[in-house]
Amino acid sequence: MSEEILRRFREIEETRDFFIVGRKVARVDALDAVLGRPIYTADLVTGRPLYVVAVRSRYPHARIKSLDVSEALQVSSVRAVFTHRDIPGVNDAGSLIPDRPLLAINKVRHIGEAVALVAGEDYEKTVDAADRVLVDYEPLPAVTSPFEAMNPDSPRVQEDRDNVVTHFKIRKGDVADGFRHSHVVLERTYKTQAIDGLPLEVEVAYSFWGEDGVLNCISTMQNPFDVYNKVVSILGVEKSRLRIVQAATGGGFGPKSDETPIDVAAYACLATFKTGRPALAAFTRSEAMTVQCKRHPFTITHRVGVDKSGRLLAWKALLVEDTGAYISKGHLVIGRATFHCTGPYEVPNVWADGYCVLTNNTMAGSTRGFGAPQSHFAAEMMMNELAEELGLTPLEIRWRNMLRVGSLTATGQKIEDPGLELCLMRALEASDYERKYLQYKKMGDGVVRRGIGLALLYHGNTLGPEGDDFATVLVRVERDGSVVLQTGLTEFGTGAITSLVIVAAETLGVPPSSIRLERPDTLAIPNSGPTVASRTTPIGGRAAFDAAVKIRHAIASVASEMLGVPASGLEFRESRIYARDNPGKYLGWKDAVAECYKIGVELKAVGYYIAPPTRWDPETGQGSPYNQYTFGALVAEVEVDTETGVVRVDKMTAAYDVGRAINPLGLLSTYESGSIMGLGYAIMEEIIHRDGYLLNPNLQTYVIPTTAEAPRQIESIIVESPGPMGVFGAKAMGEIPVVLPAASIAGAVANAVGVFIRELPLRPDRVLKALER
Amino acid sequence: MSGVRVVGRYSFILNGRPTTVEAPPGYTLLETLRQILHLTGTKDGCSSGDCGACTVLLDGKAVHSCLTLISQVEGREVTTVEGLAGSKVVKSFAESGAVQCGYCTPGFVVAVEALLRANPNPSIEEVKEALRGNLCRCTGYVKILDAVKMAISD
Ligand code: FES
Ligand code: FES
Numbered sequence: 001m002s003e004e005i006l007r008r009f010r011e012i013e014e015t016r017d018f019f020i021v022g023r024k025v026a027r028v029d030a031l032d033a034v035l036g037r038p039i040y041t042a043d044l045v046t047g048r049p050l051y052v053v054a055v056r057s058r059y060p061h062a063r064i065k066s067l068d069v070s071e072a073l074q075v076s077s078v079r080a081v082f083t084h085r086d087i088p089g090v091n092d093a094g095s096l097i098p099d100r101p102l103l104a105i106n107k108v109r110h111i112g113e114a115v116a117l118v119a120g121e122d123y124e125k126t127v128d129a130a131d132r133v134l135v136d137y138e139p140l141p142a143v144t145s146p147f148e149a150m151n152p153d154s155p156r157v158q159e160d161r162d163n164v165v166t167h168f169k170i171r172k173g174d175v176a177d178g179f180r181h182s183h184v185v186l187e188r189t190y191k192t193q194a195i196d197g198l199p200l201e202v203e204v205a206y207s208f209w210g211e212d213g214v215l216n217c218i219s220t221m222q223n224p225f226d227v228y229n230k231v232v233s234i235l236g237v238e239k240s241r242l243r244i245v246q247a248a249t250g251g252g253f254g255p256k257s258d259e260t261p262i263d264v265a266a267y268a269c270l271a272t273f274k275t276g277r278p279a280l281a282a283f284t285r286s287e288a289m290t291v292q293c294k295r296h297p298f299t300i301t302h303r304v305g306v307d308k309s310g311r312l313l314a315w316k317a318l319l320v321e322d323t324g325a326y327i328s329k330g331h332l333v334i335g336r337a338t339f340h341c342t343g344p345y346e347v348p349n350v351w352a353d354g355y356c357v358l359t360n361n362t363m364a365g366s367t368r369g370f371g372a373p374q375s376h377f378a379a380e381m382m383m384n385e386l387a388e389e390l391g392l393t394p395l396e397i398r399w400r401n402m403l404r405v406g407s408l409t410a411t412g413q414k415i416e417d418p419g420l421e422l423c424l425m426r427a428l429e430a431s432d433y434e435r436k437y438l439q440y441k442k443m444g445d446g447v448v449r450r451g452i453g454l455a456l457l458y459h460g461n462t463l464g465p466e467g468d469d470f471a472t473v474l475v476r477v478e479r480d481g482s483v484v485l486q487t488g489l490t491e492f493g494t495g496a497i498t499s500l501v502i503v504a505a506e507t508l509g510v511p512p513s514s515i516r517l518e519r520p521d522t523l524a525i526p527n528s529g530p531t532v533a534s535r536t537t538p539i540g541g542r543a544a545f546d547a548a549v550k551i552r553h554a555i556a557s558v559a560s561e562m563l564g565v566p567a568s569g570l571e572f573r574e575s576r577i578y579a580r581d582n583p584g585k586y587l588g589w590k591d592a593v594a595e596c597y598k599i600g601v602e603l604k605a606v607g608y609y610i611a612p613p614t615r616w617d618p619e620t621g622q623g624s625p626y627n628q629y630t631f632g633a634l635v636a637e638v639e640v641d642t643e644t645g646v647v648r649v650d651k652m653t654a655a656y657d658v659g660r661a662i663n664p665l666g667l668l669s670t671y672e673s674g675s676i677m678g679l680g681y682a683i684m685e686e687i688i689h690r691d692g693y694l695l696n697p698n699l700q701t702y703v704i705p706t707t708a709e710a711p712r713q714i715e716s717i718i719v720e721s722p723g724p725m726g727v728f729g730a731k732a733m734g735e736i737p738v739v740l741p742a743a744s745i746a747g748a749v750a751n752a753v754g755v756f757i758r759e760l761p762l763r764p765d766r767v768l769k770a771l772e773r
Numbered sequence: 774m775s776g777v778r779v780v781g782r783y784s785f786i787l788n789g790r791p792t793t794v795e796a797p798p799g800y801t802l803l804e805t806l807r808q809i810l811h812l813t814g815t816k817d818g819c820s821s822g823d824c825g826a827c828t829v830l831l832d833g834k835a836v837h838s839c840l841t842l843i844s845q846v847e848g849r850e851v852t853t854v855e856g857l858a859g860s861k862v863v864k865s866f867a868e869s870g871a872v873q874c875g876y877c878t879p880g881f882v883v884a885v886e887a888l889l890r891a892n893p894n895p896s897i898e899e900v901k902e903a904l905r906g907n908l909c910r911c912t913g914y915v916k917i918l919d920a921v922k923m924a925i926s927d
Contacts, residue, residue: 033875034867034882036814036854043813124799200818200826200876200910250816250876251910285819493874493911665870672913673873699823699908707901710914 019573020506021728024665032248039248041204041220045280049206050079051123052267052281055116055133056290057108060144060360060692061157062137064106069116075129077121079275086274089236093262095226095365099158100259100326102234102266108137109157109325110362111693112290114263119271119279142692146299146322146357157325157358165323166331166356168338170410170621173349178314182305184389185314189301190378191759192742194294194322194687195680197367198704199492201250202288203260207268208278214523215242217269220249221261222490223530228522230262231269242269246520252492253677254366255292257532258328263291289697293328293365294687296321298337300378310390310397315410317341317352319375321364328365330356332466337371339625342410343379344420344458345401350410352621360692366532368674372459372739373681377760380455380743385756394454394747395434398424403458403631411616413624419631419657419721419731420456426717427454427633431653436637440751447643450650451752453636455743457656460626461725461732462535462611469611471540472528475504475547477555477603481575481590483510485547486518488528489540494673494734495666496536500544502663503727507548509572510589526606534734537662538726539609545727547607554601559592611725628723630731632656634675634740638748642771645764647683647749649709652741655717659731664718667733671716674737680705682742683762785846787812788856796843803827803838806853814854814879818908825907828880828887829853835887837906852886854879862886865923873911881907885921894925 032039069081084091084103094100104115116133120126143149149163157163179185205219215237221227228244235242244265249256264281271279283291298321305314319337323330338354387397402424407415428434436452443449463469473487485504491497497517505512518524528543529535555577556567563570563586565579572578577592579585596603616623635653640646652675661667684703688695696702722729742760750756755770784793787810796805803820806812806829818826820839827839830852857863862885865871872878881904888895888903895903900921909917 030870030872030875031867033872033878034854034863035858036816036879036882038813040813040816040876042807042817198910200824200874200908201816202818249874251874253910285821285823493876495873669870669873669912669916672915673911674913676913677910698821699819700821704908704910705914706906706908707904707914707918710901710918714913714915 018506020502020512021662022664040201040250041206041218041247042282044218044247045206047278048121049278049280050119050121050271050275051126052117052119052271052279053126053130054114054267055118055130055135057104057111057113057115059108059137059139060111060142061140062108063140064104064108064115065136065138067116068134071132071134072118072129075125075132077125078118078129079121080119080271081133082117082270082274087234087270090233093230093234093259093266094326095258095262095328097327099161102263110360112362117267117270119275142360144359144361144689144692146320146359149357149359150355157360163358164355165327165358166334168334168354169619170338170350170352172410172412172622175314175316175349175351178349179305181307182313183308184386185303185305186386186389187301187303188382188385188758189299190381192298192374192377193760194297194364195367195685196289196292196294196687196702197253197255199251199253199256202283202285203264204282205264205268206280207272209272209276213241215269215272216245217265218245218247219261219265220256221246222252222257222492222532224490224520224522225488225527226530227262227265231266234266235269235273243521243523246490249490249492253368256492257530258293258365259363260292285699286697289702290362290694293363293367295367296323296330296333296364296371296374298374300374302378302382304382304386306386306390310392310400312345312347312401314349315342315347319354321354321356322359322361323356324359324361324363326363328363330364333366333371335465336460337375339411339460339621340372340375340458341379343376343383344403344456344631346403346407347410361689362694368677368735368738370533370735373678373742376455376457376739377742377746381746381756381758384747384750393434393437398456402456411625412622415629417721417723419719420458422719422721423631423633423655423657424456426719427635427653427655430715430717431635433635437751444754447641449640449642449752451638451640451748451750453744453747453751455634455740455747457632457736457740459630459732459736459739461628461630461723462533462539464614464626465616466533468529469535469539470529471535471543471609472526473500473540473543473547473607474525475551475605475607477551477593479597481593483508483515484518485515485544486525487540488520488525489536490520490531495663495669496734498666499537499663500540503541503544504548507545508552510575534732534736538730538732539611541662541727541730542609543607545607546609547605550605550607551603554603555592555596558596558599558601559587562595563587627725628731630657630733630736632736632740634744636741636744636748638745638752640749640752640767642753645767647745647762647767649679649711649745651713652711653715654737655719656733656736657719657721657731658733659723659726660720660729661718662728662730667718668716670733671737672714675714675741676705676710678738678741679709679745682745682760686761781844783843783847785848786850788852798844800843801839802829802841802843802846802851805843806838812853812855816876816879818876825884826877826880828883828907830883830887833887833890835884854882857882857886860886861927862889862924865920865927869916869920869923871912871916871920877907877909881909881917885924889924
């Protein structure tokens with residue numbers, strides 16, 4: 001019976017009109033930030049903590065011959081120095097794969113690798129003491145090109161592991177046959193650079209013993225449970241003796257889901273564990289830019305055959321990804337990049353090889369987009385070059401090949417919804433793309449030339465093959481009728497948690513403002529899976545829905561008695577519970593809650609959701625690696641100054657198929673945010689390694705977009721083509737808008753000046769050089 | 774001299790109130806505000822003058838508190854984001870969706886306040902120019918510029 005009612009509620013909820021979903025709901029917590037209230041980790045430090053400073057490698061690859069800490073210990077106010085010998089548990093800090101020591105043992109494998117920690121009372125003196133830890137290095141040859149590293153004769157980066165970590169394959173149809181029937185075959189190589197996700201708040205962790213004998217650690221991060229599990233093992237303590245709490249987090253973008261939040265938490269906790277004192281471990285900006293996981297640099301070679309009409313017949317791809325000295329998420333990023341390497345197009349014959357390779361460069365990991373920006377840049381440029389070769393427009397070639405309902409992707413997965421076509425139509429209409437493309441192509445000799453570019457996207461949703469795609473959300477109703485929502489999924493500026501609030505509010509029929517969020521706390525809540533892969537709204541939303549439905553069910557059973565109406569005939573809205581067939585008959589939300597408390601009905605529920613497992617064959621890559629896809633189309637208009645080489649982005653028109661717009665305000669922010677982050681990737685940002693050394697780990701020489709680079713206009717178009725997995729049909733959106741800007745801006749530059757620039761970013765010198773050709 | 778800390782005494786007006794603080798002379802205004810006075814609204818994003826998160830008003834003009842020594846503010850007037858509560862700039866930022874992670878927000882609020890005090894009716898180009906030194910990684914600046922427009926028209 002009760003299962004029956006739960007099911008009814010779910011059905012009703014999924015088919016009725018929404019009261020709150022899709023309305024504009026302001027962020028609940030905006031005011032605290034505007035007023036500068038103490039909400040971030042470093043704001044919450046009380047008393048005088050020990051400062052923990054890392055001693056970091058000066059070489060990209062070296063043997064540590066000896067390490068002398070005696071001079072550092074002489075510095076006044078220094079309380080302790082730790083090396084790998086002082087780690088009580090397991091000396092490993094790798095977020096998924098245990099290949100990365102927290103403190104180097106006898107070797108360093110990239111510049112900036114942590115060798116020792118100094119803890120002292122005074123920050124400046126502790127930094128000074130860290131300089132006095134004498135490390136005797138014997139430099140070793142560094143392997144810094146992934147192609148070199150792939151050579152079997154190359155020295156190994158990690159002694160017990162091949163430099164090629166993963167080889168991802170797609171084998172579909174018969175590419176040789178496809179090439180034989182092709183009218184044109186083009187081969188091109190595209191390169192993308194490393195960038196830093198650059199959350200504005202750097203990594204910082206603050207730890208202290210609680211009175212209950214629990215070691216507390218407050219920190220800035222995306223995945224509290226990853227940090228928790230690693231620190232438990234590094235300290236070798238009982239799970240119940242550690243507690244990780246996420247403070248307000250000043251940006252995530254991927255790096256805060258990878259390695260460095262584990263590092264700072266472990267540094268601080270180790271110092272507190274050993275000395276009993278509160279401890280603060282915070283990166284400097286340049287330290288963060290050195291060791292934060294970067295977006296992977298890729299070299300992608302495509303060989304593609306088309307028939308006379310522009311239909312794709314065969315696509316061969318080689319993707320080489322430099323993941324740096326430790327794997328982090330590189331083995332998964334290569335999977336996403338390879339799955340998406342042919343772009344959102346139907347190709348009957350595909351052969352792709354993707355390699356994740358270790359080098360002595362600094363680590364790369366998850367950075368917003370997770371391999372998709374790289375693979376879309378290469379695929380979309382390839383499509384533009386093919387169009388040029390065949391005398392088609394970029395739109396014509398896309399129109400002929402794009403994924404539609406019933407199309408098969410490179411992995412042979414059938415597309416179930418028309419999202420891509422809907423996005424394309426809306427973006428074309430809003431941007432007047434085709435007319436402008438032809439117009440700009442014709443006029444070509446002014447100093448400043450205009451161009452317009454089009455790029456299309458598909459993005460396999462959430463984790464798919466990248467991990468267990470589950471979420472847990474706790475909802476409880478207090479005696480006064482207020483609702484509390486808590487989850488281990490985290491907010492770091494995307495507003496995604498607001499979507500969970502909206503889902504709960506919708507289901508319970510109460511205003512979002514009556515729902516309070518509690519901070520993620522590993523002692524208070526079960527693991528909710530990682531906050532990555534744009535999962536929070538679609539997957540976390542399902543868990544929030546599940547929790548809210550359970551509560552609603554509990555309240556309905558009581559309200560049904562009070563109103564004399566069967567539970568399935570009740571409707572929850574506007575803080576009232578109505579008899580659906582007789583709207584004059586209703587009960588206040590608070591009265592119903594009070595009655596529940598009176599008769600002892602518990603109003604507390606754990607909501608859970610796990611996505612259906614995805615299946616694909618690792619030998620052929622064939623199968624359905626994702627449960628649903630987000631689609632999108634982006635048009636960029638640029639001006640290229642042919643004398644200075646400067647590219648200015650004037651306007652972006654972005655249409656994304658979000659499935660269902662749960663939180664439209666949040667979506668607009670996400671569109672704008674991703675668009676400009678993608679713009680930085682396209683034209684200016686680049687972390688430069690030379691022979692393993694970093695040239696620009698600072699904000700003077702690593703430049704990100706400011707108001708000066710912001711386009712005059714970003715037009716955001718919401719398309720809704722519901723997917724089968726996400727809550728109320730929602731699709732993954734957090735990362736998506738960062739994927740296409742590089743592809744569409746590079747396309748626009750080609751339209752403006754008639755040359756294809758195959759390497760990112762489109763820096764002025766590169767543009768000028770291309771113009772000379 | 775190990776262990777002995779040289780401290781200076783500095784007096785200035787902080788958010789409208791005469792304030793005297795003891796701090797090592799090498800301390801920046803940012804360190805003094807956050808660590809000694811526990812006014813943590815002013816954020817540290819780089820400590821090198823490149824991000825704008827630490828922007829405060831010094832005699833009404835926007836400066837980077839991470840590059841300003843505490844000794845330089847002696848006898849002068851400092852306003853931090855905490856001193857702007859209730860201002861129309863704060864209100865417009867809170868209401869226009871200009872806050873995502875919020876870490877850059879106090880710096881922007883102060884920079885906009887400085888701009889509007891000097892030029893109550895700036896053009897969009899002037900606004901963009903005045904905010905060039907403030908980095909935001911989250912918003913794409915669109916909503917921030919909307920907030921400024923709202924504050925101007927208020
Ligand atoms: S902290 Fe002062 S400008 Fe970045
Ligand atoms: S809101 Fe996050 S940096 Fe601006």
